[in-house]
Amino acid sequence: MESYTFEVKKKPIKIMKYIFTILVACLTLLSCKTENETEKPNVTTFYFIRHAEKNRENPEDKNPSLTEKGQLRAKKWSDIFKNITFDAIYSTDYNRTIETASPTAYNNNLDIIKYEPENLNTLKIFKEGYENILVVGHSNTVPKLVNNLLQEDVYPDIDDQNNGNLYIVTLVNQKVVSVNLLTIN
The missing domain is CATH 3.40.50.1240 (Phosphoglycerate mutase-like)
Structure with a gap:
């Protein structure tokens, strides 16, 4: 049973890390706009x-x-x-x-x-x-x-x-x- 509890605790941690990684990647992509997208053309x-x-x-x-x-x-x-x-x-x-x-x-x-x-x-x-x-x-x-x-x-x-x-x-x-x-x- 300890094995089962360990696995349950481990999976949520992996899932949380995975979700966090995806969230960071999405935020990074959204904030990394090209120069033309972020600046008004002159x-x-x-x-x-x-x-x-x-x-x-x-x-x-x-x-x-x-x-x-x-x-x-x-x-x-x-x-x-x-x-x-x-x-x-x-x-x-x-x-x-x-x-x-x-x-x-x-x-x-x-x-x-x-x-x-x-x-x-x-x-x-x-x-x-x-x-x-x-x-x-x-x-x-x-x-x-x-x-x-x-x-x-x-x-x-x-x-x-x-x-x-x-x-x-x-x-x-x-x-x-x-x-x-x-x-x-």
């Missing part, structure tokens, strides 16, 4: 536009302001972007680009960050954790910045009479997932 959307219509009266003026039509377009851009909360707004250090960015910066209560097109590291900006970024540039710099994000030469320089292109590039975890080119008249 999503950043860049909005690239060229400056609005500039004053061309003086061909010697390297830093002209916007025309009246250009000022209206700058306001129109801010209306188009009214439902987007920007984390940062970048502009080259020219009157026409700053004037184009100003209404949107004002609506978002942001200062305009000035940049040199050849030194703008879009992936560094991405790492800042921003969700929505507006970048205002020029007919030759905007396509280059977009192409830089795409890591291929897709977009040519913008026609000099075209001030209405909007390039929207969305990155998830530093990988481009969508690119859209819209023309706003």
